[in-house]
Amino acid sequence: MASLKDMRNQIGSVKATQKITKAMQMVAAAKLKRAQDAAENARPYAKRMASVIANLAKGVSGDAAPLLLAGTGSTQKHLVVVATADRGLAGGFNSAIARAARDHIRALLAEGKTVRVITVGRKGRDQLKRLFGELFVESFELGKALDLTTVQPIAEAIFKEFDEGRADVVTLFYSQFKSVISQVPAAKQLIPAQIEASAEDTSGGAVYSYEPSEEEILETLLPRNLTVQILSSLLENNAGFYASQMSAMDNATRNAGEMINALNLQYNRKRQAQITTELIEIIAGAEAL
Amino acid sequence: MADKLHVSLVTPEKELFAGDVDQVIAPGSEGEFGVLAGHAPLMTTLTEGTVTILNGDQKRMFQVIGGFADVNAEGITILAERAEEYVETVH
Numbered sequence: 001m002a003s004l005k006d007m008r009n010q011i012g013s014v015k016a017t018q019k020i021t022k023a024m025q026m027v028a029a030a031k032l033k034r035a036q037d038a039a040e041n042a043r044p045y046a047k048r049m050a051s052v053i054a055n056l057a058k059g060v061s062g063d064a065a066p067l068l069l070a071g072t073g074s075t076q077k078h079l080v081v082v083a084t085a086d087r088g089l090a091g092g093f094n095s096a097i098a099r100a101a102r103d104h105i106r107a108l109l110a111e112g113k114t115v116r117v118i119t120v121g122r123k124g125r126d127q128l129k130r131l132f133g134e135l136f137v138e139s140f141e142l143g144k145a146l147d148l149t150t151v152q153p154i155a156e157a158i159f160k161e162f163d164e165g166r167a168d169v170v171t172l173f174y175s176q177f178k179s180v181i182s183q184v185p186a187a188k189q190l191i192p193a194q195i196e197a198s199a200e201d202t203s204g205g206a207v208y209s210y211e212p213s214e215e216e217i218l219e220t221l222l223p224r225n226l227t228v229q230i231l232s233s234l235l236e237n238n239a240g241f242y243a244s245q246m247s248a249m250d251n252a253t254r255n256a257g258e259m260i261n262a263l264n265l266q267y268n269r270k271r272q273a274q275i276t277t278e279l280i281e282i283i284a285g286a287e288a289l
Numbered sequence: 290m291a292d293k294l295h296v297s298l299v300t301p302e303k304e305l306f307a308g309d310v311d312q313v314i315a316p317g318s319e320g321e322f323g324v325l326a327g328h329a330p331l332m333t334t335l336t337e338g339t340v341t342i343l344n345g346d347q348k349r350m351f352q353v354i355g356g357f358a359d360v361n362a363e364g365i366t367i368l369a370e371r372a373e374e375y376v377e378t379v380h
Contacts, residue, residue: 038302055332147301148301211333212319216334
């Protein structure tokens with residue numbers, strides 16, 4: 001049986017934990033706002049890029065199409081890029097992405113394909129290292145600021161794999177930010193580039209003139225598009241992470257509150273029982289005189 | 290609005306400028322070019338230089354590094370890798 005002092009200590013420690021989770025929740029909420037803004041600001045660029053590429057891709061077809069768009073014609077070698085967060089304490093956020101990637105990799109391996117893995121974010125690396133450590137190409141950490149300079153080395157690693165013929169298909173796993181309460185792990189195919197069928201035709205029927213040639217533009221545009229796709233996915237990931245962390249910490253704070261109430265009730269009962277016992281002892285002693 | 294040109298200047302971080310203007314001058318890789326409303330469809334890469342947006346007697350200038358310009362029936366879209374507005378210096 002725990003003594004009264006032990007119980008007081010336990011209540012104190014739960015209270016301290018609650019203070020921490022509460023603070024973390026508030027920090028996550030503040031950061032979520034900023035991450036959400038950043039993700040939203042990046043959207044117009046990615047969207048326009050997609051429609052420009054869709055326009056271009058219509059004109060270029062067959063043998064003239066760059067490999068990044070048309071693919072190598074084979075689907076034997078897969079490169080899987082898994083983007084998670086650097087930190088945990090965000091409910092099932094990182095695990096959900098890692099699980100989706102793991103299932104995908106297992107399915108590919110079962111089909112006899114070769115798979116290589118690049119991870120972005122410390123948590124994804126930790127979770128997948130045990131299972132697929134020998135497939136790892138490289139692991140990246142996110143660091144503080146998320147911008148094009150963060151994405152550049154990741155894109156370069158992907159291009160290197162692709163250019164040197166070690167990858168035919170490149171897929172990116174990340175978490176789609178649906179809303180503050182819903183983040184869904186998703187896969188996005190980076191190479192061969194996917195053309196949005198929905199992208200509308202804005203040429204108005206007139207023939208485009210290109211400076212320099214169509215192919216040359218496409219060749220510079222496609223790598224840039226890939227970089228932007230990764231960046232926008234990472235930004236979405238980031239927003240999802242803070243949303244997930246916020247609700248996880250909200251839950252933790254509430255649970256701690258419930259625990260404190262239950263412990264307080266138990267503590268008070270015990271204190272009363274002790275007082276009653278003491279009184280009985282005193283009365284019994286007085287009667288004995 | 291018939292004679293106005295819709296322009297949007299976006300970078301991966303944010304949309305820097307969007308609106309209807311008279312003229313846009315951009316640094317194409319094959320030479321600087323000006324775009325007015327009703328320009329024929331054109332797609333070009335950009336070099337490092339200045340994008341000037343003219344509207345009435347207003348003039349705004351942006352320093353851009355790398356990117357693309359897409360001119361179509363709807364207007365001009367400039368996708369810049371990096372861009373920043375010149376801050377007017379007082380003479």
